[in-house]
Amino acid sequence: MSTAEATAVPPAGRTGPGGQLARTPGAVPGWLRLLRSELRLVFRRLRNLALLALLAALPVLLGIALRLAAPRGGGGGDAGSSFISQLAGNGVFLAFIAITLMIALVLPLAVAVVSGDSVAGEAGLGTLRYLLTVPAGRARLLAAKYAAIVVFGLSACCVVVAASLATGAVLFPIGPVTLLSGNTVPLGQGLLRVLFVTLYVAAAMAALGAIGLAISTFTEHPIGAIATVLVLAVVSEIADNIPQFAVVHPYLPSHWWLFFDSLLRTPIATSDLLHGLLSFGIYVAIFCSIAWARFTSTDVTA
Amino acid sequence: MSTAGTGTDAGAGADAGASGAGAGADAGASEAGAGPETGTGAPGAGPSGPPGPAGPAIITSGLTKRFRGGQLAVDDLGLAVPHGAIYGFLGPNGSGKTTTIRMLLGLIYPTRGSVSLLGEPVPGAAARVLPRVGSLVEGPAFYPFLSGRANLARMDAADRTADPRTAAARIDAALDRVGLLSAAKKRYRAYSLGMKQRLAIATGLLRPRELIILDEPTNGLDPQGTREVRGLIREIATDGVTVLVSSHLLAEVEQICTHVGVMRTGRLVFQGTLDELRSRGSRRVVIRTAQPGEATATLTALGLADIRSADGEVSAQLADQSPERICRELVLAGVGVAGLDTPRPNLEDLFVGLTGEGFDVDG
DSSP, X not given: OHHHHHHOOSOOSOOSTTTTSOOOTTSOOHHHHHHHHHHHHHHXXXXXHHHHHHHXXXXXXXXXXXXXXXXXXXXXXXXXXXXHHHXXXXXXXXXXXXXXXXXXXHHHHHHHHHHHHHHHHHXXXXXXXHHHHTTOOHHHHHHHHHHHHHHHHHHHHHHHHHHHHHHHHHHSOOXXXXXXXXXXXXXXXXXXXXHHHHHHHHHHHHHHHHHHHHHHTTOSOHHHHXXXXXXXXXXHHHHHTOGGGTTTGGGSTTTXXXXXXXXXXXXXXXHHHHHHHHHHHHHHHHHHHHHHHHHHHSOOOO | OHHHHHHHHHHHHHHXXXXXXXXXXXXXXXXXXXXXXXXXXXXXXXXXXXXTTTSOSEEEEEEEEEOTTSOEEEEEEOOEEOTXXXXXXXXXXXXXXXXXXXXXXXXXXXXXXXXXXXXEEETTTHHHHGGGEEEEOSSOOXXXXXXXHHHHHHHHHTOTTSOGGGHHHHHHHHHHHTTOGGGTTSBGGGOOHHHHXXXXXXXXXXXXXXXXEEESTTTTOOHHHHHHHHHHHHHHHTTTOEEEEEESOHHHHTTTOSEEEEEETTEEEEEEEHHHHHHHSOOEEEEEESOHHHHHHHHHHHTOSSOEEETTEEEEEOTTOOHHHHHHHHHHTTOOEEEEEOOOOOHHHHHHHHHOSGGGGOO
16 A cells, blocks of 8 residues: 555545545546446446347348349449439448438437436436445536446447448448439548448437436436437427428427438538537537436435 | 333343343443443534544434425434444334435435534535445345446446455455355345345445444344344444444344434434433332232332232332332231342333334324
8 A cells, every 4th residue: 555655646636535545547547437337337238238239130131121122233323312222332321221210210219228217227226326325426427327328329320330331241232432412432431421420420319318318317217218218309300390390490309310411412511510510519518407407406315 | 012022132132142232231320320421421522522533423413304295304303423333223114214314425405404424514525425434225226137246346436436456355355244255246136135235235345434324224134134234233333433223123223232313203302322211211110929909008108109010010110219128118018029120121112102102103
């Protein structure tokens, strides 16, 4: 102990609550440890793994179905702007098709499960009171929970894209990518755009995750929180398709989800993308604030 | 009810013998000597003692919790738990014990009043003081899909002041201490209730603590499990750790406690040492005799109150009379005294007297 402390002269920054416990340079910082524990909890949960497996399986099924349905060969991309007609010429497009289909329900479902369960699940099990008396710190625990939700959302998007690309490569030709705007870019650039699409959709899911986190702090029944998040997402998508609600469309959480197709045009419609990212950012800010305000002020009686 | 109480009493004496209750039972003389010193000293030491090892471990003043429905769960509570004490926090179910404990640990915010743990205000300084406090709140609660060891690792990971490099060793030591090391890899789901309860206690032992708060640690356990938990608490307290243990059964904790606080419908109706609780009960004299009529007459002549006669036994409140004098008077009056006893007041009866009996207490 004393020798360890002798080598640990610098860490004056970490004098906070555990002042009596000197921290040596090699030690894992506390917040990273909590985040790691949180991620372990999310990614070792059988239910969450089953969701990820579903997310991986759907693009494979989709690819097989489209392969069976599509006419063989198929030339360039002049057939129009639909993804599906492009697919015949390039397997990369399976990723865009899969994302487009799955962002409607399956991806939000995955994020709703993990985010709705985040706080409500701990409250339901009763582990919340033990974590708080450790003490994990309410704001700190919430931050770790949200970080884990964001990581899970990103993982979900990556799983979909990876499974799509793999399936696409096996079942369809792979080569230079013809964009929706008609021009063709090399495969490398096409894949880079796939990466950007993945990140954009992950940002959209992070916004939904913030909503889920906030809802999760209001109940100790995880199923209720999960259902509420999912219902909100679906209602938002339906409202987004009713022309009479056009005034509120830009403010709906799901409105900007599909604008990732801007990344598949040249030049890229950055204004739409930025609008989308701004919308996600505002949702994150508002709902994380609600979650924080609720969680740090409420009595934990569960 | 009272027979059950005396039954456990006797069993406890045989089982523990040398421990707290035995020492407290000594005699009236030591009771009188200890009374002013420890008893009245406990609340008095609060303001005067410095917030060091000598100061009280827990102080609450005017602590009140009114839930949103308007229900007054805790009303103007003034706990004073001396450092190093094993404090039995007693009261029937629904009397506000758990709500109080949740306020002590910063889980629930008080409507009014203040809490001080180890000299630090809660919830204000909760992040600073709670690492020094181990707790079990309202039964065990863990992740059913994780093993016992993984559950403890999860709790330890949440503690920003815990050293991750010693985590594995500390977790195994805590499991060992509660006797769960051999079941460390088993999923929590497969644990018996006793094992779950012990795992919860193990979370409190993940690092050295100055104060351990256990809410109903023996709830739902069989007598064997109860005895194990009691032994564990006694062992924890030998290191000078202050222990607050709540229970709705006095018999479960009276053998290990040095102090008790008794709650009834949100209020503290008694607080002090066990001896002080005992001295509240009026001692009785019990005479076994074949002539209850004459004995009753003699006792009446001596001015004793509350004389009862049944089954060849005559009893009365002893008050300030000496048993020797009563015996002499009886013999002089020609009453054959087959036996004379001044039994210690039954703590269970005193406890029931404080908390009320039956359903009238659940407010």
